[in-house]
Amino acid sequence: MNRIKKLFQEKKNILSIYYTAGYPNTGDTIQIAEALEKSGADMLEIGFPYSDPVADGPVIQASSKQSLDQGMTLKLLFEQLKDLRKTVTIPVLLMGYVNPVLQFGVEKFCEACAEVGVDGCIVPDLPMVEYEEFYKDCFEKHNLSNVFLITPQTAEERIHKIDGLTNGFIYLLSSSATTGKNLEVGNTTEAYFSRIKNLNLKNPTMIGFGISDKQTFDKACSYANGAIIGTAFVKAIADGNLEESVRTFMKKFKA
Amino acid sequence: MKYKVNEKGYYGDFGGAYIPEMLYPNVEELRQNYLKIIDDADFQKEFHQLLKDYVGRPSPLYLAKRYSERYGANIFLKREDLNHTGAHKINNTIGQILLAEKLGKKRIIAETGAGQHGVATATVCALRNLECVIYMGEVDIERQAPNVARMKMLGAKVVPASSGSKTLKDATNEAMRDWINNPVDTHYIIGSVVGPHPYPDMVAIFQSIISEETKKQLLAQTGSDQPDYVLACVGGGSNAMGMFYHFMDDENVKLIAVEAAGKGVSSGFSAATTYLGKEGVLHGSRSILMQTEDGQVVEPHSVSAGLDYPGIGPQHAHLFKTGRGQYVSITDEESLEAGLLCTKLEGIIPAIESAHALAYLEKMEFKAGENVVVCLSGRGDKDLDTYIKYFNL
Numbered sequence: 001m002n003r004i005k006k007l008f009q010e011k012k013n014i015l016s017i018y019y020t021a022g023y024p025n026t027g028d029t030i031q032i033a034e035a036l037e038k039s040g041a042d043m044l045e046i047g048f049p050y051s052d053p054v055a056d057g058p059v060i061q062a063s064s065k066q067s068l069d070q071g072m073t074l075k076l077l078f079e080q081l082k083d084l085r086k087t088v089t090i091p092v093l094l095m096g097y098v099n100p101v102l103q104f105g106v107e108k109f110c111e112a113c114a115e116v117g118v119d120g121c122i123v124p125d126l127p128m129v130e131y132e133e134f135y136k137d138c139f140e141k142h143n144l145s146n147v148f149l150i151t152p153q154t155a156e157e158r159i160h161k162i163d164g165l166t167n168g169f170i171y172l173l174s175s176s177a178t179t180g181k182n183l184e185v186g187n188t189t190e191a192y193f194s195r196i197k198n199l200n201l202k203n204p205t206m207i208g209f210g211i212s213d214k215q216t217f218d219k220a221c222s223y224a225n226g227a228i229i230g231t232a233f234v235k236a237i238a239d240g241n242l243e244e245s246v247r248t249f250m251k252k253f254k255a
Numbered sequence: 256m257k258y259k260v261n262e263k264g265y266y267g268d269f270g271g272a273y274i275p276e277m278l279y280p281n282v283e284e285l286r287q288n289y290l291k292i293i294d295d296a297d298f299q300k301e302f303h304q305l306l307k308d309y310v311g312r313p314s315p316l317y318l319a320k321r322y323s324e325r326y327g328a329n330i331f332l333k334r335e336d337l338n339h340t341g342a343h344k345i346n347n348t349i350g351q352i353l354l355a356e357k358l359g360k361k362r363i364i365a366e367t368g369a370g371q372h373g374v375a376t377a378t379v380c381a382l383r384n385l386e387c388v389i390y391m392g393e394v395d396i397e398r399q400a401p402n403v404a405r406m407k408m409l410g411a412k413v414v415p416a417s418s419g420s421k422t423l424k425d426a427t428n429e430a431m432r433d434w435i436n437n438p439v440d441t442h443y444i445i446g447s448v449v450g451p452h453p454y455p456d457m458v459a460i461f462q463s464i465i466s467e468e469t470k471k472q473l474l475a476q477t478g479s480d481q482p483d484y485v486l487a488c489v490g491g492g493s494n495a496m497g498m499f500y501h502f503m504d505d506e507n508v509k510l511i512a513v514e515a516a517g518k519g520v521s522s523g524f525s526a527a528t529t530y531l532g533k534e535g536v537l538h539g540s541r542s543i544l545m546q547t548e549d550g551q552v553v554e555p556h557s558v559s560a561g562l563d564y565p566g567i568g569p570q571h572a573h574l575f576k577t578g579r580g581q582y583v584s585i586t587d588e589e590s591l592e593a594g595l596l597c598t599k600l601e602g603i604i605p606a607i608e609s610a611h612a613l614a615y616l617e618k619m620e621f622k623a624g625e626n627v628v629v630c631l632s633g634r635g636d637k638d639l640d641t642y643i644k645y646f647n648l
Contacts, residue, residue, distance in 0.1 A: 051419065051551040052537070054431040055275040061418060073549040098273055099536045103550035124275040125536070129263075149276040153438055158279075176277045176438040 003091040003119045004145050004168045007042060008204040014226025015217065015253055016043035016206060017233050018095065020063040021080070022072030023049075024238060029080045033088045035243045039250035041090065045122060045228065046081075048074050048096035055124050057180030059231045074100050078112045085117035093147065093168075095122040106135055110142040120145030120168045128158075132165060145169075151176045152192045156199070163201045172196060172207045172224060180231035181210050193223035214253055229253075258503040258570065258579060264452030267576060269543075269569035272451035273536045277435040281443075282539075284358065286453045292357045293350070293460060305349050306464065309382070310339045312346075314465075316472035316628070321600040328621035329477070332603070332631045333469055335494065342606065342633030343465060343494045344375035348444055350461035352379040355442035362386045362441040366416075366430040368395055368423035368490065369561035369608065370402025371633055372446030377411035387411040390429040392422040395560045402637050420554035423490070423564045427538050447491025448568030451539030455496075455568045462497025469628055470501055477626055484619075486511045487630040488611040489582070490526070490562035492571040494632035499580065509581065512571065513611045515557035516584035526555035527584040528567045529575050537565065542572040558587035558641060559607040561633075585614040591645045593617065594635060606633035607641060 007014065017036050021029045033044055049064035049072055056064070074096075084092065094113065101109050101123060113121065121144060126135065131146060139146050145168025150159055153176055162170060174189060175181065196205060207220035208228035220227035236249040264270050264286070272282055292298055306312040315334045322330040335343035348365075355363060363385050367373030373389040380387035389406055393415045396403050406413050419425040427449075434443045448455040448462075470480040485502055487495035489512040502508040517525035525531060532543040537552060544566035545553040557563040567575075574580035585593075590607055593614030598604045605613060609632045621627065635642065642648065 052424065052428050054428050054538075055277065055435060057432075065418070068551060075549065097536075099546070099552075100550035102535055103533075103546065103548065125273045125539070127272055127274070130271065130273070151277050151280075151438070153280040154276060155280075173277065177436050178432045181436070 002143055002145060004043070007091050008169065008225055011042060012225065013221040014042040014206065015040070016045060016226060016228045017041045018045040018047060018228060018230030019233055019237070020047040020049055020060060020067050021077045022067035022070060023063040023234070024066070026067070026070045026072055028242060029077065030084065030087070031242060032237070032246065033084065033092070035246040036250070037088055037090050039247050040254050041250065042226065043091045043093070045093045045095045045230070048077050048094055048100060050097040050100055053097060055178055057178040057231065059180045059234055063234050074104050078116060081116040081118070091119045092117070093120040093122055094118050098123050098126045107138055110138045110144055113144055114142035118144070120147055122147045122171060124149055128162065128165060136165070147171050149173055152188070159196070159199060159201070163203050166203055169204045169206050169225065170201060171228070172205045173209045174207055175209065177209055179209055197223055217253055258574060260452065260456045260570070266570045266573035268534070269541050269572040270452050270455065271541050272539060273541065274451045274539045275435065277438065278431070278451070281434060281438055282451050285457070288358065289354065289453050289457050292354050298353060298357070302350055302353055306346065310345050310349065311337065312464065313468040313472070314338055316469055316476065318476065319601050322616070325600065326616055326621055327623055328625040328627050330616065331473070331482070331626065331628045333465060333498065333628055335465065335630060335632045336603070336605065336609070336634035340371070340375050340378050341636060342371040342375070343462060343497060344372040344446060345378065346464050346497065347446065347458050347461040347493060348372070348375040348379045351442070351444045351457070352383050352385070355385070355444070356383065358442065360440060360442035362388070362437065363444055364388045364390070364430050364433050364441055365444045365446060366390045366423065366426035367446060368392070368426065368563055369559070369606070370395065370399040370406065370637060371561060373411070373413070374402050374405045374409070376444050376446070377406040377409035380411065381409045388433065389413050390416050390426040390433070392416045392420070392426045394421040395423065395426070398641070399560055399637055422560065424552065424555070431538070447493040448496045448570060449491040449538055449540065449566060455540065455570055458493055459496045459500060459570060462493050463500035465494065465497035465630065466499065466501035469498070473626065473628070481505050481508050482626040482628045484509045484511060484625070484627045486513060486612045486615060486627065488513045488562060488608050488632060489567055489571060490515070490564045490608065491566070492568040494630050496568060496570060498630040499574070503574070503579065510574065510579065511615065512580050512582045513615045514582060514584040515559055515562035515611055516586045517556040517558070519586055520584055524556035526557040526562055526564060528565065529582040530584060532566070540569045542566055542569040543575065559590065559611065561606070561608040562611065583615055585611045589614045591642065594642060595646060603631065604635035605631055606635050607638045609633055
């Protein structure tokens, strides 16, 4: 069984961490994954950097740029992940923009994911229609989950369509925003989270964008199967001892 | 119709809407409504009234005598430089501001390279009393200072884009991020035939007034509405698409698109997209773009801020791939020389963007009596500093 499915069957309040591959240093990708699993992360989203990340705020933009400037590529990332499954057992997704995937080759990308033990992908600028027509078969053949995003503005009919197309989880954006904005759970956000919860979707949901501390994490977990933290984590590992930074950061959520 | 957009938003292999979910409701709202709104009789009436009384259209089609003598053919200049605000960009912003009003939007954002689209957007926002935010690369803010001052005077907020090469591509990224963060009340007026469907089609429709008029004017002046050649410069490609639009299906009219070679196509400082680029996705559509093997977008270079863009619109990619259009390039130096030549021969100081199209005339061979139309997309006032420095004037 796909590791993502298994995780959602077995656990509640899932904590998923996003980080940019090759940041702060090119060789850190695996070390961060190992440290995160050791400190209690349930799932990982490893970002492959792109030069023009339009859905990202300043922090993830800067980490992507630094990573690229230091020589990160998708090809290098797959080399780094070669022995991923020797030490990392939790589900791992790759997250990034569609153009690097296109240049790498969709078929080749799916094969490489399967080979190193990646369980799914999040490609925010890959449209649903394109996925259905050109990517879905390839993803499914390699047992990869493709995760779609929904926002407070996503129509109900479309949410059901997304629910039918995906087989991992649905990425619930707390608001329409680029990454790194703080979550202010007001009445409208709560109403939106409740609305989604009451749709009884077949896929689990994870809330992302704006989760930065225990309080916002717990809040998110009351409406969904868990939450995703990206910007706050990327900020936390900018400098200092990597393993220590990861441990200190994760303690906040496991208290 | 074989070069126009299909019902899925594609031109052959190019186009589509590669956007994050956050932009989907906005883009979908546009997709469902743009043709309905544009085709509406009241909209058409108001649009054409403003083009006539406010922009000053039709722009003249001028038979340039001394150019014609030099090249041994009839060289016509389509004078988009005479439009209000000094370039073709206002054709599109007039159309989009009316459309934004119909959609009930209260806030307008735009990206700009040379500042011409920024000025054209700020102008229509002043005209219709709408809030206006313009994203502009830091490098461009420096080299296009007069346009920055104009935008501010018109009441727009100019926000510097400081990521990447700090030029048009990065300004576009910032505008898209703004739209993601302001999904309900904001309309994004994209200035070129780029972006997710329906933008390339919508902008092309608004700019198609250029070739619509040209056909009528040619018929009156030459007895035929079909020239032998049509030339225009291409960054994203909006003036070229406006200039080509009604000639695309006239297969005997040769369409020539002139890209910016920068310091030379092989110099590493170029914006000659069709020469250097590969198929991929940039700013929401599948097209041709300059990129690394890893799919990272390569920073372009051109002396002309309006052509300093690593991609081209998807419809251009289609015209290029099918061979319907001929895509060529002109260097920084060649364009500046052509700008000076135009000034000396015809008494017109062209924008450096438009000077790229004029420069290609030097490389062509004509038969006597051939009719050639060049889109003079903008005036050179904004480029005086660059001209002065280059020629030590």
